[in-house]
Amino acid sequence: xxNILRTIDLSKRxxxxxxxxxxxxxxxxxxxxxxxGPNGAGKTTTIxxxxxxxxxxxxxxxxxxxxxxxxxPEDFTQIGxxxxxxxxxEWMTVEYFMNYLRPFYPDWDVMRAxxxxxxxxxxxxxxxxxxxxxxxxxxxxxxxxxxxPRLIVLDEPFTGLDALVRDELIEGVLxxxxxxxxxxxxxxxxxxxxFASHIGYLDRGRLxxxxxxxxxxxxxxxxxxxxxxxxxxPISWPAAWLNTEQxxxxxxxxxxxxxQERTIAEVHRLFGNxxxxxxxxxxxxxxxxxxxxAGRKAA
Amino acid sequence: xxxxxxxxxxxxxxxxxxxxxAITVVGAFTFTGARRALWLVDPATNRTAAWTLVMILLPxxxxxxxxxxxxxxxxxxxxxxxxxxxxxxxxxxxAKALFILAFISIPxxxxxxxxxxxxxxxxxxxxxxxxxxxxxxxxxxxLPIAALSALSTGFVQLIFAILTPCVIALGVAIIxxxxxxxxxxxxxxxxxxxxxxxxxxxxxxxxxVWQYSTRRTAAGRCLGVAAGILAVxxxxxxxxxxxxxxxxWLSKHRVDQSLVHVDFDSSSRWLTRVVIEGGDRVRVExxxxxxxxxxxxMARPEGFSVRLQGPDGTMWQADQLLLRxxxxxxxxxxxxxx
Numbered sequence: 001x002x003n004i005l006r007t008i009d010l011s012k013r014x015x016x017x018x019x020x021x022x023x024x025x026x027x028x029x030x031x032x033x034x035x036x037g038p039n040g041a042g043k044t045t046t047i048x049x050x051x052x053x054x055x056x057x058x059x060x061x062x063x064x065x066x067x068x069x070x071x072x073p074e075d076f077t078q079i080g081x082x083x084x085x086x087x088x089x090e091w092m093t094v095e096y097f098m099n100y101l102r103p104f105y106p107d108w109d110v111m112r113a114x115x116x117x118x119x120x121x122x123x124x125x126x127x128x129x130x131x132x133x134x135x136x137x138x139x140x141x142x143x144x145x146x147x148x149p150r151l152i153v154l155d156e157p158f159t160g161l162d163a164l165v166r167d168e169l170i171e172g173v174l175x176x177x178x179x180x181x182x183x184x185x186x187x188x189x190x191x192x193x194x195f196a197s198h199i200g201y202l203d204r205g206r207l208x209x210x211x212x213x214x215x216x217x218x219x220x221x222x223x224x225x226x227x228x229x230x231x232x233x234p235i236s237w238p239a240a241w242l243n244t245e246q247x248x249x250x251x252x253x254x255x256x257x258x259x260q261e262r263t264i265a266e267v268h269r270l271f272g273n274x275x276x277x278x279x280x281x282x283x284x285x286x287x288x289x290x291x292x293x294a295g296r297k298a299a
Numbered sequence: 300x301x302x303x304x305x306x307x308x309x310x311x312x313x314x315x316x317x318x319x320x321a322i323t324v325v326g327a328f329t330f331t332g333a334r335r336a337l338w339l340v341d342p343a344t345n346r347t348a349a350w351t352l353v354m355i356l357l358p359x360x361x362x363x364x365x366x367x368x369x370x371x372x373x374x375x376x377x378x379x380x381x382x383x384x385x386x387x388x389x390x391x392x393x394a395k396a397l398f399i400l401a402f403i404s405i406p407x408x409x410x411x412x413x414x415x416x417x418x419x420x421x422x423x424x425x426x427x428x429x430x431x432x433x434x435x436x437x438x439x440x441x442l443p444i445a446a447l448s449a450l451s452t453g454f455v456q457l458i459f460a461i462l463t464p465c466v467i468a469l470g471v472a473i474i475x476x477x478x479x480x481x482x483x484x485x486x487x488x489x490x491x492x493x494x495x496x497x498x499x500x501x502x503x504x505x506x507x508v509w510q511y512s513t514r515r516t517a518a519g520r521c522l523g524v525a526a527g528i529l530a531v532x533x534x535x536x537x538x539x540x541x542x543x544x545x546x547x548w549l550s551k552h553r554v555d556q557s558l559v560h561v562d563f564d565s566s567s568r569w570l571t572r573v574v575i576e577g578g579d580r581v582r583v584e585x586x587x588x589x590x591x592x593x594x595x596x597m598a599r600p601e602g603f604s605v606r607l608q609g610p611d612g613t614m615w616q617a618d619q620l621l622l623r624x625x626x627x628x629x630x631x632x633x634x635x636x637x
Contacts, residue, residue: 053377055515073385081383088380089371091313103305104385140380153383 003065004029004151004181005050010059012045012205019045021205022059027183027198034196035185036288042205043185044083047155050183051081063151077105080144080180082137083155088128094139095124098146105147112176113146119172134165141169145176152177154184158191170195193284201288203295213284220287221258222280225251228273238266242294254282254290302387306394307401310368317367318402321360327353329410333417361403362444366457368398369448375516376452382514392511399441404433438496442503449510450519464527471531485601487542491534498533502526539602558591559598 005027012020027033048054061068120138158166200210230249240257451457567586574582607615
């Protein structure tokens with residue numbers, strides 16, 4: 001799998017404020033990469049540097065293996081970019097907007113463009129300024145999918161949208177992606193967890209983790225132990241165990257590197273005999289909350 | 300080129316109203332310009348107010364058109380839809396240049412041509428002048444506003460960018476008029492003007508190319524401020540000898556300086572006067588005789604050195620005094636020492 005997007009020690013500072021702090025991120029080809037994190041984490045800045053809209057203070061951002069500062073018009077014929085706060089040509093009608101963009105893209109598919117307008121139920125003769133926020137996002141998306149881009153970048157595309165429009169957009173993207181790599185940023189995990197293949201968690205300019213969704217879900221387990229001898233307590237908790245809690249006879253923690261045999265062996269080594277060990281898979285939201293809490297505690 | 304034409308067509312479609320207004324004002328300029336000579340000789344038909352109004356409206360219409368077309372793909376900022384589209388900066392800049400050429404320069408050239416014909420002058424003979432006037436219009440009216448538009452996102456920013464240096468210049472003019480008006484260069488005043496044109500042309504062109512190729516607005520704005528300072532400082536600091544040397548070097552008429560003499564005109568000794576004006580001011584009037592000038596050439600006093608010796612032998616000397624207030628009065632000149 002080649003990397004479509006990559007950042008190497010990418011940093012961005014606005015005067016004394018560090019927005020990105022040596023970010024190393026890889027988005028593999030054909031993946032649907034969800035870049036999530038709280039507001040102000042640096043998601044939009046990362047994307048804007050990747051799209052060469054902003055300049056990094058340090059480090060390198062690569063798109064298709066090339067430095068993003070050298071992205072050429074030819075490169076942009078393979079990129080579809082949609083952002084929640086994109087300034088659109090308000091005076092154009094939806095149809096004129098699509099027709100205007102057509103000559104810029106050698107692979108523009110007229111039939112597909114019409115299909116997208118139908119799919120998103122966009123009124124062709126309405127001016128962009130008269131479209132609702134949801135419709136504008138749909139228009140932006142339709143204009144970014146009509147040429148089958150190799151890379152689709154969606155920056156907080158669902159902000160301010162109702163659930164129905166959001167689902168329509170997701171359906172539209174997945175239906176028309178044709179194996180394209182998708183980078184989608186969101187402050188809300190639930191928006192991307194249903195369809196992302198990879199996930200990266202950005203917090204205060206640092207990538208807390210970045211990996212395939214399946215491996216992430218596989219390696220996190222919530223574990224509850226009922227101790228045989230309640231007085232036992234480990235001298236030091238393993239680094240991979242987070243949110244550790246211990247009452248008289250019960251120990252709870254989250255194992256971030258869960259492996260059935262290894263984890264059970266570690267429990268026995270630390271606590272001796274146990275009455276019961278309960279291992280529960282965690283929903284993605286719980287994983288994020290655990291990581292966020294741990295990150296803040298460490299900070 | 301195809302992309303440039305495509306963007307150009309979009310701009311024409313979007314800005315048809317602004318184009319129509321600008322063309323109408325150029326039409327009014329042509330009409331009033333062609334009749335202006337009549338109005339000047341016949342006070343009964345005087346319409347100079349109309350001419351003045353057109354001369355005010357014309358740059359306003361052009362500036363609006365330039366700002367609108369450049370702001371259609373605004374360069375500062377990172378949220379514009381077009382910056383993540385396959386725009387080639389050369390084509391974008393080319394489209395904007397084509398637009399300005401099509402709706403400002405060419406209509407103005409045609410208007411000037413019509414006016415020249417209305418005065419009964421041969422168009423062919425005047426063509427060089429007409430083209431040169433287009434270059435000057437581009438330098439004075441088009442390039443500065445285009446550069447400022449490339450550094451701003453909309454009208455509010457643009458007006459602020461125009462007003463700020465004006466307010467600063469006004470403030471400086473009150474405190475130190477020479478800084479704004481430029482140093483005194485006499486007959487070589489054009490050197491200051493053309494220096495300013497040169498700085499404007501180079502800086503505005505550099506800003507436009509820089510902004511369209513990199514969109515690094517902060518650096519572009521610094522360049523704009525630096526150019527403004529350079530223009531004002533240069534105009535103030537160009538020394539008269541340098542300006543004079545440049546003019547002499549460029550002049551087609553060579554003068555053998557060894558033949559030119561400036562002497563006290565003893566035949567007009569009766570003109571010599573010394574008047575005590577009160578306080579410590581003394582007016583000294585001396586007649587001079589300038590000889591050795593080639594035919595059809597006029598001497599214009601711009602500076603001199605003075606050495607005054609009092610009866611007690613006290614000397615007062617001043618070198619290179621420039622005559623800012625020299626006024627021609629018939630064949631004599633009245634000079635006031637600075």
